[in-house]
Amino acid sequence: MSQSAGSAEMNRIPTGVRNLDHILKGGLPGRYTYLVQGEPGTGKTTFSLQFLLEGMRQGEKCLFVTLSQNRHELELIARSHGWSLDGIEIVELQAEKPEDDDQTVFYPVDVRLDTTRQAVIEAINRHEPKRLVYDSLVEIRQLARDDYRFQRELINFKQLVRDKGIATLLIDTGPREHTDLEVESMAHGIFQLERDLPAYGKARRRLDVSKMRGVDYFDGYHDIDILQEDGVVTFPRVVPELAPEETGGDLIQCGIEDLDEMLGGGMERGTTALVVGQAGTGKSTLSSLYLWAALERGENCAMFLFEERPETFFRRSEGLGFPMRKYEKSGMLRLYDFNPSEISQGQFNEMALNAVDENDTRVVVIDSFTGYVSGLPQPEEAIIQMQLLLQYLARRNVLTVLVVAQRGLLGHNMDTDIDVSFLGDTVIFLRMYEWPAVIRRTISVVKKRHGPHDLDIRQIKISQKGISIQDFVPPPPGRPSPKPDYD
Structure with a gap:
């Protein structure tokens, strides 16, 4: 030699x-x-x-x-x-x-x-x-x-x-x-x-x-x-074991006392929350609520949009009283908007990791995970890679919110195109109930790995005044509720 x-x-x-x-x-x-x-x-x-x-x-x-x-x-x-x-x-x-x-x-x-x-x-x-x-x-x-x-x-x-x-x-x-x-x-x-x-x-x-x-x-x-x-x-x-592990911190609250109580005081840092529901149930709105609360606390956040334009996101948020443009301009909110068929899973992973490692991001929202996976040629492989990414973010003490869409518009159908329930530490389920001339949105916490949570079904109202959680009100007399569809 x-x-x-x-x-x-x-x-x-x-x-x-x-x-x-x-x-x-x-x-x-x-x-x-x-x-x-x-x-x-x-x-x-x-x-x-x-x-x-x-x-x-x-x-x-x-x-x-x-x-x-x-x-x-x-x-x-x-x-x-x-x-x-x-x-x-x-x-x-x-x-x-x-x-x-x-x-x-x-x-x-x-x-x-x-x-x-x-x-x-x-x-x-x-x-x-x-x-x-x-x-x-x-x-x-x-x-x-x-x-x-x-x-x-x-x-x-x-x-x-x-x-x-x-x-x-x-x-x-x-x-x-x-x-x-x-x-x-x-x-x-x-x-x-x-x-x-x-x-x-x-x-x-x-x-x-x-x-x-x-x-x-x-x-x-x-x-x-x-x-x-x-x-x-x-x-x-992504190799989760390479992430420097962080622990501790207060529960992450959304600012609505009734919803925080349903979640046992809030959601733990370093966990993944699935917000599951059909179209129009308020999934994106609820996710934006957690972004807004974190930004107002002074924490950096990242939002990945796969189904709506940034302008639509900003206008919808402003209609709820969440003026997020100022945080996007200041750099506290990193907003990513792209077609999932135009980037690889690895490139998406790098964006998410950079947002956390370079910007000390504390809350990540992916809206929607269903739209992202459906645009990839191999959804099953994408789910596995997503699991590794979520494990990495968990070690960094980041709360990740995944929006998961269900089929249909109304009813009790809980089917999704992909099974990602195992990814969530917390699962928030949003539904619409229909009676003659009446449609109500409901919310329930069907899973929470860490700590207690409320299993009751509540009513969620979304208006120009914001979001509110109320006790579920049965249908008016003479208007029987529909039988649940368990097929």
């Missing part, structure tokens, strides 16, 4: 890909050979350019050897993200001087393997890079013509860059199941990039660090995206 390679093992190497060093628990473990796999369009070239640009920021010499793309194509990719490749040496091996005057273009399959190998060695000796990208193994396979020669070529190349202490990315194009086991065994680490196109909405991208020798890391899938300015961005899977 050379001195430069040995010293590299003492320090982690930053990848240049946002959040990827977190997944690797510190960056690449040394100046070894790493494999970047994926089908066309998964972001392999962008990923590799970020790796080299980070090397430039670290004051390292960087080299991009390409058999599959030319300099112009690489510069187009870089410019699309606002980057410059100045300072990165680019060596094109797509063509060599023709031996036949009638032939003007040589493609990689026509270039002799030994000539290509010698050109790579000369480029490495001339530029003395500390970071190298080799694009791609597809062309090397074509040049080698057989598996034995291909494997031998890779082993020799790996030894060359290892001796010189060069952190190297090998790009391999193709589906995961077609990757050579010999290539995977040779690599010190493997990054698998995937792209899945749902029936509707934005393509879903994922990254899997399927191998990384000698270090601990967060394995499994992590959502990624390709953003205009940032390039490839990873959104690490």
Whole structure:
């Protein structure tokens, strides 16, 4: 082992890909050979350019050897993200001087393997890079013509860059199941990039660090995206155990004494509350009540809207006497409004975690969780990830309010499109009762893990004067109540 390679093992190497060093628990473990796999369009070239640009920021010499793309194509990719490749040496091996005057273009399959190998060695000796990208193994396979020669070529190349202490990315194009086991065994680490196109909405991208020798890391899938300015961005899977655990604090009250009494004095910090009901029962209004009370106490809050525009939210709140615009302008209230089909679960998780970790948010409202999950291609997986997010927020002593919509408009139907009852520490159930010419909204606390709660059904009134809780009044004489529908 050379001195430069040995010293590299003492320090982690930053990848240049946002959040990827977190997944690797510190960056690449040394100046070894790493494999970047994926089908066309998964972001392999962008990923590799970020790796080299980070090397430039670290004051390292960087080299991009390409058999599959030319300099112009690489510069187009870089410019699309606002980057410059100045300072990165680019060596094109797509063509060599023709031996036949009638032939003007040589493609990689026509270039002799030994000539290509010698050109790579000369480029490495001339530029003395500390970071190298080799694009791609597809062309090397074509040049080698057989598996034995291909494997031998890779082993020799790996030894060359290892001796010189060069952190190297090998790009391999193709589906995961077609990757050579010999290539995977040779690599010190493997990054698998995937792209899945749902029936509707934005393509879903994922990254899997399927191998990384000698270090601990967060394995499994992590959502990624390709953003205009940032390039490839990873959104690490939520690990609740990493959250600094906080406990204690007063009960969170909404400011309406009767409702707080129904909840045994209020809701505990570090818990999740489900507000469940059909359309028009007041779910969003009740959730806004907890936001307003927290903001009035001087606590920061976050609101995620999936079914209504921010302007609609503000107007509805102002109609109830909750002028929340001032808190949004001051930064105490962070309001997020987006289409769930346009972002990944990982990106949503990052927004929620940043709101808590960077803004010391104490109350988070998601309105509605049903609308969010229904816009995702894999709702079941989203529920699992949401459970991890809620566990993280609980450790941070945050109250999270999830609005869950039921089917239908009136009646006693308690069905929902998704079963999320296990997520809630507290479940507040809102319903509408209908008698001839009379509709009443009711509220009940059907579950509360921590402490006592009132099981009575109360009537909830929503008017310009605000929200009030009253005793449930039976229907007037001569107007029988409908039989409950338990089907």
